[in-house]
Structures are given as structure tokens and as C-alpha cells.
Amino acid sequence: MKTTRKTTAKTAVLEIFVKSKTALSHTEIYKQIEEICDRVTVYRILDRLVNDDIVHKIVDLDGTVKYAKCHHHAQRVHIHNHAHFSCEKCLEITCLENVKPSYIIPHNYKVNDINFTLSGLCPNCSNSNI
Amino acid sequence: MKTTRKTTAKTAVLEIFVKSKTALSHTEIYKQIEEICDRVTVYRILDRLVNDDIVHKIVDLDGTVKYAKCHHHAQRVHIHNHAHFSCEKCLEITCLENVKPSYIIPHNYKVNDINFTLSGLCPNCSNSNI
DNA sequence: AATCAATCGCAACTTTGTTGCAATAATATT
DNA sequence: AATATTATTGCAACAAAGTTGCGATTGATT
Ligand SMILES: [Zn+2]
Ligand SMILES: [Zn+2]
Ligand SMILES: [Zn+2]
Ligand SMILES: [Zn+2]
Numbered sequence: 082m083k084t085t086r087k088t089t090a091k092t093a094v095l096e097i098f099v100k101s102k103t104a105l106s107h108t109e110i111y112k113q114i115e116e117i118c119d120r121v122t123v124y125r126i127l128d129r130l131v132n133d134d135i136v137h138k139i140v141d142l143d144g145t146v147k148y149a150k151c152h153h154h155a156q157r158v159h160i161h162n163h164a165h166f167s168c169e170k171c172l173e174i175t176c177l178e179n180v181k182p183s184y185i186i187p188h189n190y191k192v193n194d195i196n197f198t199l200s201g202l203c204p205n206c207s208n209s210n211i
Numbered sequence: 212m213k214t215t216r217k218t219t220a221k222t223a224v225l226e227i228f229v230k231s232k233t234a235l236s237h238t239e240i241y242k243q244i245e246e247i248c249d250r251v252t253v254y255r256i257l258d259r260l261v262n263d264d265i266v267h268k269i270v271d272l273d274g275t276v277k278y279a280k281c282h283h284h285a286q287r288v289h290i291h292n293h294a295h296f297s298c299e300k301c302l303e304i305t306c307l308e309n310v311k312p313s314y315i316i317p318h319n320y321k322v323n324d325i326n327f328t329l330s331g332l333c334p335n336c337s338n339s340n341i
Numbered sequence: 342a343a344t345c346a347a348t349c350g351c352a353a354c355t356t357t358g359t360t361g362c363a364a365t366a367a368t369a370t371t
Numbered sequence: 372a373a374t375a376t377t378a379t380t381g382c383a384a385c386a387a388a389g390t391t392g393c394g395a396t397t398g399a400t401t
Contacts, residue, residue, distance in 0.1 A: 186296075364379105364382100
């Protein structure tokens with residue numbers, strides 16, 4: 082079994098996630114630590130964090146890929162079944178941890194993961210829109 | 212107002228959609244008509260079809276972008292609020308027109324569009340998996 | 342301190358999507 | 372039917388996003 086190591090770059094990425102209130106793209110993360118490590122390294126760190134269930138991957142309606150830290154409490158297996166909101170104006174993606182969709186699907190489908198992304202105007206942008 | 216024209220390439224793309232039971236990526240479509248038109252033309256046709264509400268765009272959990280023909284009946288305004296299933300094994304994406312998520316979201320968010328994609332094993336692949 | 346594997350940097354590459362512009366072809370007008 | 376108008380196309384060039392291979396480095400284990 083392969084163990085996962087604590088490196089300078091990985092720690093830096095995690096710190097960025099903790100500070101951020103919204104989901105972040107690879108590019109946004111890299112811009113903050115380009116003196117610390119390479120572009121490719123950031124890709125590989127993100128892959129590992131997703132695999133280790135420390136971070137989850139979010140894809141919005143345009144196909145933009147972002148990542149956010151998981152806020153679950155030491156669960157063994159978990160599905161990221163909460164919704165994400167993608168603002169059309171400020172382009173920020175936010176986890177809505179309390180919004181979970183309910184649905185009925187034919188039993189011959191085996192669901193392993195879900196992606197529920199809502200897009201429109203976030204509270205900030207719908208105010209400033211008047 | 213700009214009118215939309217019926218061209219050879221557009222007709223070819225639409226025929227491909229009618230024949231297909233699953234959603235298609237740009238590449239999959241282009242491979243079927245590369246003698247007819249250019250790669251860029253396919254991108255532009257897809258853009259137009261989405262704008263004209265003839266086709267809808269689907270993004271799966273990996274960020275893969277696909278397109279499927281709309282099956283609504285002459286509605287003026289419509290949201291593609293049905294679910295899509297993305298099979299991890301055969302990689303096909305299918306519209307589940309009857310599966311629609313219900314959810315409660317704080318009223319200060321203004322939702323314009325949704326993306327609800329489920330992934331796992333489709334009926335075909337979960338059988339052959341035994 | 343020595344070992345071993347995970348991680349990293351770098352360079353090269355692929356895939357996906359975009360843009361500008363001149364040429365072409367679909368529709369409207371005469 | 373010929374002409375005018377403008378949406379559409381092809382091409383070439385570009386840009387963004389992500390991947391791969393490999394030798395060098397570094398974190399963890401003994
Ligand atoms: Zn906003
Ligand atoms: Zn989230
Ligand atoms: Zn399948
Ligand atoms: Zn659909």
C-alpha cells in the first residue's frame with residue numbers, strides 16, 4: 082500500500098484551501114504558490130487530495146473545474162452529495178453543504194457519485210444587480 | 212435579429228443526434244463528419260444549437276463536455292432540469308428525462324440553470340459486471 | 342546514517358476550445 | 372432569375388488545461 086507524504090507544497094496547498102471561502106481552480110491555486118513549486122506538482126497534489134478524500138472536485142456548467150476542502154467529520158466512506166452554487170457574475174463557486182437533492186432513479190442504475198451544481202446569481206451579486 | 216440557416220453541416224450534426232441514444236462529445240461528432248466540414252465548424256454548430264435550445268450541454272464529473280438533443284414539446288422557455296447518468300465503465304452519458312431533483316435553497320440565491328449528473332454503473336454495465 | 346519509495350521539476354506533448362479574416366453559400370429582395 | 376445581404380465556413384494561428392516520462396530530490400522507516 083502506498084503511503085501519502087507531507088511535503089512543503091502539499092502543506093501550502095492545504096493552507097490556501099483553509100483560508101478560502103470558495104472553491105478554487107488549479108490556476109488560482111498555482112498563482113499563489115508559483116515560487117514554491119511547479120505547475121505539474123499542483124496538479125498532482127490535487128489528484129492526491131481528491132483520492133484521499135481531503136478535497137472534492139467540482140465541475141460547473143461551463144466545464145470549469147474547481148476544488149474545495151471537505152468538511153466531513155471522520156466518516157469512512159462519504160459521497161459529496163451536497164450542492165454547489167456557481168455565480169454567473171463573480172464566477173465564484175461555493176459549497177452549499179446543507180442543500181442536498183432528493184431524487185428517484187430506476188433501481189438498475191448503480192449510483193456511486195453525484196454532481197449537483199446550480200448556477201445563477203449569488204447573494205452578493207443579486208444585490209448589487211439592482 | 213439574426214436568422215439561423217440550414218446548412219449541410221448543421222443537418223449532418225442533427226442527424227447524428229437523432230440516431231444516437233446517448234450524449235455525444237465534440238470529438239465523437241466530428242469523427243463522424245470530418246469529410247463534410249472542419250473541426251471549428253462543429254464547435255460553432257454546437258454553440259448555435261445550444262443557443263437555439265435544440266441541443267443541451269452536459270458536463271460530467273470529470274469535466275467531460277457532451278451534448279444531447281432536447282426532447283421538449285415546443286415550450287417557450289425551458290430549463291434542462293432532468294438528470295444525466297454518466298457510466299464509469301462504458302463512459303456513456305444518458306439523459307434521464309424523468310429523473311428530476313427536488314431541493315431547497317436559501318431564497319437569496321437566484322437559480323437560472325442546474326446541472327444534475329449521477330455517475331456509477333449503467334444497467335448494461337452493472338449486469339456484465341458479475 | 343542508510344534505505345526505499347513517494348514526490349518533484351522540467352521539458353515535451355496532447356487535448357480541447359477560441360479568434361480573426363477572407364471566401365463561400367443560404368436566404369431575402371428586386 | 373439575377374442580385375444583394377449576411378450567416379456560415381475553412382484555414383491558420385493561438386491559448387488554456389491537463390498529461391507523461393524520467394532523472395533528481397526528499398520524506399519516512401529501520
Ligand atoms: Zn456572485
Ligand atoms: Zn462542496
Ligand atoms: Zn455503462
Ligand atoms: Zn439531457
